[in-house]
Amino acid sequence: MTEEKRSPQSGGETRPAEDPGKTAPAPAAETEKPKKNLRSRLFRSERMTIVEPAPHAKGKNSVPRIMYTVILALLPAVVLSLFLFGTRAMITIMVAVFAAMVAEYASNRIMKSTVSVDDGSAILTGLLLALTLPPGFPIAGTALGAVVAIVFGKQVFGGLGANIFNPALIGRAFLQASFPVKITTWSMPAFAAKGVYFDMATKNAVDGISGATPLGLLKFEHIGTQLKPLLFGNIGGCIGETSAIALLIGGILLLILKYADWRIPLSYIGTVFVFSGALWLINPELYPNPLFMVLSGGLILGAFFMATDMVTSPVTPLGTWIYGIGMGIVLVIIRIWGGLPEGVMYSILFMNGLVPLLNRWTRPKYFGEIQEEKKK
Amino acid sequence: MKQKTAIQEFLKGLWDENPVLVSLLGLCPTLAVTVSAINGLAMGLAATFVLLCSAFLVSLLRKVIPNQVRIAAYIVIIATFVTIADRFLAAFTPDISKALGPFIPLIIVNCIILGRMEAFASKNGIGRSLLDALGMGAGFTLTLLVLSSIREILGSGTWFGLQLMWPFYAAWKVMVLPPGAFLTLGCMIAAANWINTRRRS
Amino acid sequence: MSNTPKIIIVLTLITLISGAVLALLDSYTRPKIDNYRKIQENQAIAEVLPENDRINEVAKDGYVFYEAYRKHELVGVAFQVSGGGYQSELVLMLGLSPDFSRIIGLKILSQVETPGLGTKIEKDESNKEDPGWFINQFKDLRTLPSISYVKNASPSRDTEIQAISGATVSSKAIVDILNTHIKKAKAARGIE
């Protein structure tokens, strides 16, 4: 965990060797000033040993490497969504990514920090945001969400590594609060409109009609959706949350590369399965099938790609378990008893807020530590 | 501390010691009522009225009121004027009174007012206290007006009820919800701090 | 000098004067405020129970019933009901036929639902011709056996209304409030 968790401060391998610091006035003058005397010049050698705090071992992981790998892992879902939703999805994705990059660059310049557009994190944020939006979402709204995600989700906290909440979800939450109607207006995928694999009551389906998500159908009209379309993605919903299989391919790649902590998806999805399964056993009429709960909505996308965000998830194994279980419980509560059909976004954001506390509570005992005496 | 001139006494409330942006006082009404510009303006004016009247009375009675019961006396004075403001709003502008709801009576416990009484009016003459109260009230009103204007324009597309944005503008609903208040106020405070740092250096 | 007497005198005087001032103020503003409230109330009643020439107030079991008469004949009963909406309390003025079997009119007195979504119960800006379509559905709605709502379809029975898509919770809240209060009010008035 720790080697991936390296914050940008110690992670850069190509740190300029002659950078005495950002806190003080620019040291530009020092190189040009004539040397005061011979001796001081003699002491300077071009090749110096490096004095640095531990850990000294360096892996080949870096921020850009991880970010681009996650983007790669998202590609199956992206490609499938382009296939299903066509150009509208492509426009949304492109706008979100572009707006996120522009916002990142602008914040970097305004805050006079190092330009970090090329590390891939802004691209990833934009992409994730786009994947959580309905394909027909207005372009201006998408761009606004991406800007909010980068500026208020990440940069105001001090940039990548310092944010408390997942930036993409902050952007999505802002859009949800701003345009509650637009963001719940779903369009049906191309195939669904033709009626293949699709057994919802949309007989009058024409091209690009608006429909409801399986969760929405269940919550408000008590219409269930079969599991097969959920797996392959022939359902209404956000761009990226439709096909469970496409998301799982990328998710498993991340787990293998250890870019995502396996405990988070396992505990998150496991909790949802167990909790909703228990409810289902109590009353199958009233509560939905646990498999449906797991496959529908943005749970897979959230569990593999958003909850596992290195910055906003806990560092300790125990903390990670609590984090995942907490998200699962919050999600089921929102979906079943709450006013909204979907709760992945809020469950992740909610537990994100608790991460600093979890990190503190679950700090492992270091070697030789003596338990503090409780109550004198 | 150097004695300020009369004009400085007034101006300090507008920027240097702005009650909302610098002292961060009275945030409850600031965040809660600023969903529309008219609400913000009404709240600011009501608070200014209470501030002015109370400052006048408190500084007039500052030698009479014994130190031990000064807070009790100030609260009674403030509460009286708040009730006056509340009743008048309810009688003459019932719609605004309804929109501002419990926040007009809550001016009684607004830190700006009690704070200015305790910190300024109880130690200074009537003229100065009135100037100070006027400045603070103006600062409060202006800040609320700006905050509520931003929120109303972005959140409803209108300003004082007038359609301002182009017709197909999709209003950012979040701005008239509580998160929008925090977001806008945060940005305003950041901007004020930024300007101040730039001005100082 | 001990300032005990001073403390007592000053504080008492301040409160005395404050009380007097506020009483004066009240005697001046109260008629205006009452007048305004009365106008509002009458407007609401007139809206939910049109065609009346006399209103009679009867308080019973926590309800205040406004009985509307036309030419000495009871034509309807109005009363205020409230209940939880999606994120706030909904206050409604409900006008019913004397036997409570039919809704004559319904008016929303106060609501703080999600702007642009739940607020459509009062005013739907996306429906240009009839912004109040939702609340108008309740006119002449039968209340027996109970009111229900349907989604994304036109109502087929005379006890059904169409819910607002995207604001089902608010729509449902109104239906629930009506159902519970009509039952309770019936008991209070001793109908069946």
Place this chain on the structure above:
Amino acid sequence: MDLQSILIAAGSMGGLGLFFAAGLAIANKKLQVEEDPRVTRIMEVIPGANCGGCGFPGCAGFADAVVKGKAKADGCPVGGADVAAKIAAIMGVEISGGERRVARCMCQGGLEEIAYQGEYLGALSCIAATLVSGGKKLCEFGCLGLGDCAAACPFDAIKISANRLPVVDNDKCTGCGKCVDVCPRDLMHLHPISYKVRVLCQNHDPGRYATKVCTRSCIACGLCEKKCPFDAIHVIDNLAVIDYEKCKHCGLCATVCPNQAIEHIRKKKIVKEDAAAAGEKTAVSAAQP
């Protein structure tokens, strides 16, 4: 107008007022705490920055401590001599040596002067660098130049120069001592502002080694000791130390120091020299020309 309702309102409010006023008056009598009026008067005199520079919890704590005799009248570092005099007047005591003290970095080993042990990569703070074998510079005693003192200064009086040495603005410095506490090498010292001669080196290494480390180090040669007409400077543990009881600030020691490790401030020259040399706004003296 209804006189009766007015009377009722006024009466009930007045009654309440009377009741609470009586309660407060009784409480005031029974629960009165004898507070020394001098505390309030001192509170009015001191600047009220609540900086904690005096070592007491805030200004109120300081005022209390002065009255109780735990703090000296000149204990407020922010207020300076003015305030000290006022407090002394309130307390009815004389103050001695209430001269303003300012901080000074006792090291001249900037990037130009000192030898390096390596490139330092790590958190940019002196404390962090101390933990990692002392950061970039080779000298074990010298300034690390990462600006903990500047960050700690509540009055913005310390700037880190381009040469990576703290420069204290004497006008802004209040002598609160925050920088003294924070420096891991103990290099910030508070001196009365009238001091003109200082040994600006803390290197206890033997001369031969000290020479290699820094061009401005004290190499314990003893020339100053020999030159001093007042017997006020001695090399103790390989470092020249001035005995300010005896020192007359003549500056002879500074003239003989081969490494210019001793500074001697000569009033008029300071401003020009600085402006020309460092380009800093208001720096303290550079050493000998």
